[in-house]
Amino acid sequence: MRWQEARWGLFFISPWLIGFAIFYLVPMIASLVFSTYNFTLSAPDEARFVGLQNWQRMLFEDPKTWESLFVTFRFALISLPVGMVTAFLLAVLLNSKNLIGRNIFRTLFYAPTMVPLIAAILIWSAVLNPQTGWINRVVEFFGVQAVGVNGLRWLDDPSLIYIAYTFIGLYGIGNAILINLASLQGVPTELYEAAEIDGANWLRRLWTITIPMVTPVIFYNLILSVVGLLQYFIVPWVLNGGSGYPEGMTNFYMIYFYKQAFTFQNMGYGAALAWLMFIVALVITLFLFATGRYWVYYSGDTGNDD
Amino acid sequence: MTTKSKDLSYYQRAKRQREILVSGAVTLLGIILLSIYLMPLGYGVITSLKTKAQVSDPDAPILPSENVVFTYEGERYDVLNVPTDDGIQEWALVKKGRGSSTFLDINNPEAGPIEWEGNWRSLEPVRELDVQWSNYPDAWNTIRFPRLLWNTLVYAFVTMIGTLIASSMVAYGFARFRFPFKNILFVVLISTIILPPAVTLVPTYAFFVNVLHWGGTWLPLIVPQMFGNAYNVFLLRQYFMTIPKEMEEAARIDGAGPIRTFISVILPQAAPALTAVALFHFFFAWNDFFGPLIYLAGNRDANPITVGLTEFNGLYNSDTQLILAAAIISMVLPLTIFFIAQRVFIQGIVITGVDK
Numbered sequence: 001m002r003w004q005e006a007r008w009g010l011f012f013i014s015p016w017l018i019g020f021a022i023f024y025l026v027p028m029i030a031s032l033v034f035s036t037y038n039f040t041l042s043a044p045d046e047a048r049f050v051g052l053q054n055w056q057r058m059l060f061e062d063p064k065t066w067e068s069l070f071v072t073f074r075f076a077l078i079s080l081p082v083g084m085v086t087a088f089l090l091a092v093l094l095n096s097k098n099l100i101g102r103n104i105f106r107t108l109f110y111a112p113t114m115v116p117l118i119a120a121i122l123i124w125s126a127v128l129n130p131q132t133g134w135i136n137r138v139v140e141f142f143g144v145q146a147v148g149v150n151g152l153r154w155l156d157d158p159s160l161i162y163i164a165y166t167f168i169g170l171y172g173i174g175n176a177i178l179i180n181l182a183s184l185q186g187v188p189t190e191l192y193e194a195a196e197i198d199g200a201n202w203l204r205r206l207w208t209i210t211i212p213m214v215t216p217v218i219f220y221n222l223i224l225s226v227v228g229l230l231q232y233f234i235v236p237w238v239l240n241g242g243s244g245y246p247e248g249m250t251n252f253y254m255i256y257f258y259k260q261a262f263t264f265q266n267m268g269y270g271a272a273l274a275w276l277m278f279i280v281a282l283v284i285t286l287f288l289f290a291t292g293r294y295w296v297y298y299s300g301d302t303g304n305d306d
Numbered sequence: 307m308t309t310k311s312k313d314l315s316y317y318q319r320a321k322r323q324r325e326i327l328v329s330g331a332v333t334l335l336g337i338i339l340l341s342i343y344l345m346p347l348g349y350g351v352i353t354s355l356k357t358k359a360q361v362s363d364p365d366a367p368i369l370p371s372e373n374v375v376f377t378y379e380g381e382r383y384d385v386l387n388v389p390t391d392d393g394i395q396e397w398a399l400v401k402k403g404r405g406s407s408t409f410l411d412i413n414n415p416e417a418g419p420i421e422w423e424g425n426w427r428s429l430e431p432v433r434e435l436d437v438q439w440s441n442y443p444d445a446w447n448t449i450r451f452p453r454l455l456w457n458t459l460v461y462a463f464v465t466m467i468g469t470l471i472a473s474s475m476v477a478y479g480f481a482r483f484r485f486p487f488k489n490i491l492f493v494v495l496i497s498t499i500i501l502p503p504a505v506t507l508v509p510t511y512a513f514f515v516n517v518l519h520w521g522g523t524w525l526p527l528i529v530p531q532m533f534g535n536a537y538n539v540f541l542l543r544q545y546f547m548t549i550p551k552e553m554e555e556a557a558r559i560d561g562a563g564p565i566r567t568f569i570s571v572i573l574p575q576a577a578p579a580l581t582a583v584a585l586f587h588f589f590f591a592w593n594d595f596f597g598p599l600i601y602l603a604g605n606r607d608a609n610p611i612t613v614g615l616t617e618f619n620g621l622y623n624s625d626t627q628l629i630l631a632a633a634i635i636s637m638v639l640p641l642t643i644f645f646i647a648q649r650v651f652i653q654g655i656v657i658t659g660v661d662k
Contacts, residue, residue, distance in 0.1 A: 027508075
């Protein structure tokens with residue numbers, strides 16, 4: 001009977017087992033092997049074994065590797081906190097009993113997430129147009145005269161481009177808002193009532209009850225955002241053509257990988273770059289899990305300490 | 307006694323007033339934030355209805371409008387707002403001059419030309435609301451929308467069915483059966499979420515394009531979707547675990563095997579979760595960009611809407627109004643589906659969101 005149950009279990013998960021073997025396990029190993037060769041797809045027969053040369057070049061001789069990783073991190077450092085804080089605060093707002101028509105607000109705040117990313121990027125690029133877009137009109141309206149004749153050049157000015165990209169990124173935070181919202185609804189109301197009797201004001205309740213109670217979801221959003229930002233590609237690709245313009249600010253890691261693997265057809269080197277991305281993602285995730293022990297609060301594991 | 311109840315009602319009134327005030331303030335804040343948040347979409351819609359000239363004119367009004375033209379004896383003249391002794395008049399500019407220009411009163415052209423002293427360039431043109439609906443058919447025809455939509459829809463539906471079947475099977479396996487290494491396998495499944503797709507991309511690409519010669523076709527994009535995916539399996543497993551076991555046991559006593567039980571007991575029970583997965587997948591497919599970009603390179607006829615839009619953007623980048631019209635056409639279907647199904651959809655995310 002048990003053997004039969006196991007057989008049925010394996011039968012049901014077999015699509016994933018097969019898919020995992022074909023599309024994850026084998027390609028990952030192959031990718032590691034590929035990274036020790038130099039070859040292009042147009043002439044795969046001329047593949048040449050080079051040992052660890054690709055890895056050596058990537059890690060020690062190619063400044064672009066670290067430069068593009070640095071660019072990606074620098075952008076993440078701006079975009080990640082802005083996105084997460086915005087998603088959290090909007091969820092708090094959408095959870096407020098004082099908000100009239102909550103469901104309509106929830107739907108409308110979620111709607112931009114359903115707009116195809118490419119369409120959103122094209123609209124944003126028009127909104128950010130220095131001469132005719134609305135953003136500069138708003139900036140001018142608030143009396144910023146420093147805008148100059150041509151206006152703020154959001155996508156050409158290295159000091160502004162990440163702000164522009166961060167704005168665009170806010171069109172994808174709908175899922176984070178909803179997950180935050182679901183978790184806010186799970187906070188027991190007794191906690192708030194008790195705090196209210198003790199005289200804690202709104203801000204204090206947010207800080208000492210709400211935030212600790214939703215840290216698991218913040219943690220989950222953090223990991224997904226980090227992994228997503230490491231693969232940041234479409235926005236700079238569509239808006240700045242993957243050229244690195246302006247001043248190398250858009251040389252994101254994924255763009256560098258794409259260019260090496262598919263534009264220059266350096267398949268072996270591309271495979272090495274992809275593996276480095278995986279190692280970086282893994283290290284960051286493990287690091288976050290290690291630190292998570294100190295700040296992520298799971299209501300399930302109380303009681304054992306005292 | 308009376309004073310006490312009076313005090314109470316005064317207190318209650320004050321409390322209610324305070325509540326209304328807070329509600330008003332919070333809702334107002336919500337409206338302000340929402341307007342800021344949706345502003346780009348509004349800009350997109352309004353700008354897609356303008357003429358090309360208006361889009362590129364920084365001083366043009368915000369709403370779609372056109373300069374008024376006055377036709378007199380077969381000639382077309384711009385109409386300007388001219389300040390006169392009788393207030394501002396709408397006059398047609400007949401002859402431009404340096405120091406003075408000749409105008410016609412559009413309400414009384416027979417009265418003959420009027421000389422006006424001053425620089426005509428300083429005058430504001432008269433505008434009227436003029437919505438360029440024709441931008442939409444223009445965009446539709448230029449970008450070959452039917453082709454792009456068809457490609458995207460076929461991709462979305464074929465892979466939706468594949469992923470629904472595979473993911474629900476796998477989810478059922480993990481939710482209900484005991485087998486060796488089950489927990490390890492589940493952790494492996496979940497950790498594929500954080501695996502950057504780039505790691506597997508180069509060999510997979512080489513295999514599809516060089517070995518199977520599937521470059522330029524949809525097959526490399528469709529086939530991998532047929533084996534289930536971690537997000538969907540996770541969501542469905544969470545849902546399956548909430549279905550009472552008694553129902554399956556009853557089916558088993560009636561002689562149904564696991565496959566039969568799965569199809570006629572579990573799947574009908576899980577309709578909401580399956581709908582959520584179907585919708586998630588639809589939006590994923592509608593948005594997919596990177597895969598089509600690399601696999602369909604060189605075969606323009608196979609492009610999905612995302613790649614088609616970026617190509618259009620590259621070719622017509624001076625026609626902002628057409629690009630925005632195309633962008634808006636591409637979002638009509640997803641937004642419609644979202645608004646119709648938003649309850650199911652949001653519920654689906656909540657299922658994954660809670661219970662982590």
